[in-house]
Amino acid sequence: MITPWQGFLHANLARILGDLVHGLDLGRVLIYDPMDEPELVPDPGRPPAVCFYSYARMPRGPVPSAHPAAAPELVAEVHRSGESWRAVRRRVERYQDMGVLAVCILEPEAQALLAYSDDRPDQVLTGDSVLSLPEIHADFRIPVRRLFEG
Secondary structure (H helix, E strand, O other), X not given: OOOHHHHHHHHHHHXXXXXXXXXXXXXXXXXXXXXXXXXXXXXXXXXOEEEEEEOOOOOOOOOOOOOOXXXXXXXXXXXXXXXXXXXXXXXXXXXXHHOOOEEEEEEOOOOEEEEEEOXXXXXXXXXXXXXXXXXXXXXXXXXXXXXXXX
């Protein structure tokens, strides 16, 4: 079960990411679980991820009602209290194996963002740090502090 603080962060993440993507006209942001793997036991306590799909991976027009053929470029989640970091790392690896370019995990207690990408070492960003994802777009930048402001 997620706490109100975690729910707030999830909504804030979707709003800030959505505003950036819309402003740059890059694609779509969905609140959605991109792992449609029947062999995985669903975790009802884990909220869906916030996903970014560029127009290259999900073309303009109606949003499909079925799972897209391509993986999103970015998946972002809020870490749940009590969830092991081993489980988080396994999920990050599954996302990357699917073709996701960047995975971000918000850590509510530390007010940190953990960023995973194949193109650089894992990052832990806090406070005045800026999440920059040039593999998605040169202007894809989000101040980490904004994600935790209410």
